Amino acid sequence: MKLMPLDKITHEARLAEPIYNEEGKTLLNRGMVLSEKVVERLKEKGVTFVYIEDEVTADLYPEELLTPYEHQKMLTTIQENFKDISNKMATGTTINMDEYSSSFSKIVKGILEKVAANNEAISLLTNILSFDSSIFQHSLNVSILSLALGKKLKLNMHELYELGLGALLHDIGKLGIPADVLNKTDALNADEYEIIKEHTVLGFNMIRKCGTLPLLSAHCAYQHHEKVDGSGYPRQLTANEIHLYAKIISIADVFDAVTSNRVYRKALLPHEGLELLFSGANIVFDQQLVELFTKTVVIYPIGLEVQLSDGRTGIVAKTHAYLPSRPVVRVVTGSMPYDLDLSKELGVTISACEQPLIG
Numbered sequence: 317m318k319l320m321p322l323d324k325i326t327h328e329a330r331l332a333e334p335i336y337n338e339e340g341k342t343l344l345n346r347g348m349v350l351s352e353k354v355v356e357r358l359k360e361k362g363v364t365f366v367y368i369e370d371e372v373t374a375d376l377y378p379e380e381l382l383t384p385y386e387h388q389k390m391l392t393t394i395q396e397n398f399k400d401i402s403n404k405m406a407t408g409t410t411i412n413m414d415e416y417s418s419s420f421s422k423i424v425k426g427i428l429e430k431v432a433a434n435n436e437a438i439s440l441l442t443n444i445l446s447f448d449s450s451i452f453q454h455s456l457n458v459s460i461l462s463l464a465l466g467k468k469l470k471l472n473m474h475e476l477y478e479l480g481l482g483a484l485l486h487d488i489g490k491l492g493i494p495a496d497v498l499n500k501t502d503a504l505n506a507d508e509y510e511i512i513k514e515h516t517v518l519g520f521n522m523i524r525k526c527g528t529l530p531l532l533s534a535h536c537a538y539q540h541h542e543k544v545d546g547s548g549y550p551r552q553l554t555a556n557e558i559h560l561y562a563k564i565i566s567i568a569d570v571f572d573a574v575t576s577n578r579v580y581r582k583a584l585l586p587h588e589g590l591e592l593l594f595s596g597a598n599i600v601f602d603q604q605l606v607e608l609f610t611k612t613v614v615i616y617p618i619g620l621e622v623q624l625s626d627g628r629t630g631i632v633a634k635t636h637a638y639l640p641s642r643p644v645v646r647v648v649t650g651s652m653p654y655d656l657d658l659s660k661e662l663g664v665t666i667s668a669c670e671q672p673l674i675g
């Protein structure tokens with residue numbers, strides 16, 4: 317299968333992977349023909365890439381950490397619990413996080429099991445194949461990415477558990493922020509920005525008061541918007557003062573946000589998301605953690621069309637966990653496609669990727 321920008325689909329292509337709505341439910345099934353009308357509707361919803369069936373790459377399948385069933389089950393649990401908390405907050409009911417902690421704990425243990433057994437780089441396909449990403453999806457993704465980075469740092473199982481819960485609940489305070497401010501797509505004014513910032517303190521207090529959630533997970537919610545140069549919020553902590561878990565989550569948070577579809581802007585490809593992290597190294601993020609993160613996530617997703625430095629064109633066929641910037645590329649220039657392993661052909665690099673025409 318081939319990963320194609322929606323606006324470059326010229327003929328009636330067939331979907332090779334389903335498309336999901338905001339809640340993670342299948343909206344368009346595998347095999348469906350992408351008519352002009354369907355393509356328009358997907359564009360309106362912020363989708364920029366789709367997987368289409370393609371003869372030359374029929375044997376290529378993208379790999380993901382969770383099966384669609386596991387993913388959907390976790391997403392539904394997060395959604396049910398978050399919605400319940402949000403409804404209670406809207407009516408002024410006091411939140412007792414102890415009621416929810418066993419559900420959240422189960423999800424983190426489920427992800428942890430998968431991450432511990434996985435030796436491949438992480439690719440979050442749902443970011444490409446979903447509509448405008450929700451807080452449920454984002455929370456799950458940040459937990460997965462944080463745990464994968466935590467594993468690279470060789471944190472022990474208990475530390476990973478604290479980190480995973482902190483990551484899953486990093487934005488829980490947002491459930492108490494008025495929806496009109498939270499969902500605003502235009503620029504926020506100074507007052508609105510101050511309201512948004514409160515989600516860190518709100519989340520900290522919600523988790524801190526709960527006896528069945530680790531205190532360090534509460535600090536993750538408190539500190540995930542701090543920046544290493546001291547210009548973050550709410551307390552302007554500097555590099556040495558920010559907890560390691562919060563530094564990890566801040567990287568996972570930004571990477572997931574910029575590589576997810578949004579109605580008001582296109583999703584960045586993973587390599588662009590990583591460039592953005594590098595531009596914030598030593599300012600926003602811890603540089604060593606950013607470097608380690610580039611070895612944690614898939615840089616070029618399977619199926620993506622790439623241009624090589626010697627002028628050849630190909631499709632990413634396989635990624636190497638030990639050298640993610642140098643995947644195997646199926647070269648399609650010429651009459652017979654063949655696979656070129658960039659981890660062995662060191663004179664050739666990826667010079668450009670297939671991009672949507674409109675940003």
Ligand SMILES: [Fe+2]
Pocket residue numbers: 486487515540541
């Ligand atoms: Fe946040």
